[in-house]
Amino acid sequence: MTDATQGLQERLAAIIANTQPGQRLPAEPDLARELGVSRASLREAMRTFETQGIIHRRPRAGTYVMQPPAVIESGLEVLESIDTLASRIGLPVSMGDVSILRRTASAEEAAALGIEENFGVIDIRRSILTNQKAVAYLIDILPEGLVGDEEMRDFQGSVLDLLIKRGSPPLQSSRCEISVVQANRELAKIFGIQRGDGLLMFKAWLYTVSGQVIDYSFSYFLPGYFRFHVVRRVGQVLNPNLNLINK
Amino acid sequence: MTDATQGLQERLAAIIANTQPGQRLPAEPDLARELGVSRASLREAMRTFETQGIIHRRPRAGTYVMQPPAVIESGLEVLESIDTLASRIGLPVSMGDVSILRRTASAEEAAALGIEENFGVIDIRRSILTNQKAVAYLIDILPEGLVGDEEMRDFQGSVLDLLIKRGSPPLQSSRCEISVVQANRELAKIFGIQRGDGLLMFKAWLYTVSGQVIDYSFSYFLPGYFRFHVVRRVGQVLNPNLNLINK
DNA sequence: ATTTTTTAATTTGTCAGACAATTGACGTTT
């Protein structure tokens, strides 16, 4: 996606975010004029949000901002920080050492964040303790320039909570990959376990409403202290393309 | 999305599906002519696939079909059997030894299935092989009397597929708990790993539409062969009130 | 005053045609 397209995407995202769910957006010709683009370009940008279920377009009636689905389950469907989760479960947790450093992005991180290699990133690492024992270790990689210095100084909780609290850019969802990894020396030392012991790992991409990755994170969990669940629908896979592609 | 739009979407999906990953799609004017639509409409449809990362567009160079990831990947939102998943991805898998036996329910199983202790259950265990190597081991516990003897005899695939195929009772959803377990002697032997090595485990309750648990299952996955993911919503932030408040 | 009917404006879906900017392949020159 080109820079100009990205900019339009973000400006449109802001307009959508500032519209009450259920409310109608301005008509396309008006919106295009407001954004200074042609109606065709606007429609392409809108298609992105329609694909994500953020807006719904009704021919001859208008385009409406969707109501975010009601959250009932308390599983992985909803993104919440470990801190929020722990306090909800009643697990007394404290934060261990926090490491915040600026460095340049590795190739993998640059690809994940959609930035150039060697672009600056902020690397935040911290452990979650219960009874003086580490039960989770969290690494967040963010593009430089997103979080100010003063924000960083009084950083006490989770990166996610910080981003949610500041409100901009508006967040959309997180893609979370679940896997098991063997503890390397660093992780073994942090958790006080043997090298090679299994750890539950979440690798997550946090997306803004404009589709940009704002946080690339690795979360390691000591088995036995956390229980994650997800409710799975019975039915068809929604993405029809994958079916076609692999037939 | 209107019906005509849906049709274009599907026809474009078919064209993308029949294009080798990494290859270029025909130029937009040609593709539009082939599909019998205008270039503007085609571009809107293409934006849908670009959003999903299925195609990548490079200005003045063309539109390219992306390479799908090589590992077994599954969104957890939709419940599907490992067999269906593997065939959808094109991974050649075979079924290892299958063990089907009738016995009485343990206390844990009785609680999970909502039946009396010592009530009869069917215990189905099987391993999934790829290249003669076990990569998954699945245990299904069902209340007795739900599956007939003749159905069991020619049982070849997954319990879930069997239940879906027979259609009754109608299934609703599955609650899946994700954790990491250490391989015991039995599991270590099955997977050819050391005792104590980490395995990804799903513990799942399959619910019918009437709310009854019809299948209580344990699924063990060898790390590295599967990549499960889940999209986690950021519920509150899309709520425009918060954005306004925090601005 | 209220309900029904008619009318007109609104809005998305779609089309055709055009131009700009840059890439990548090709041919030419050194």
Add this chain to the structure above:
DNA sequence: AAACGTCAATTGTCTGACAAATTAAAAAAT
């Protein structure tokens, strides 16, 4: 063989237009 210039190809974007149907306003009828 290498460097350079040329030119077709391709996506990104714009303008203007029409169709179809919904919605709201206006008009008519009760």
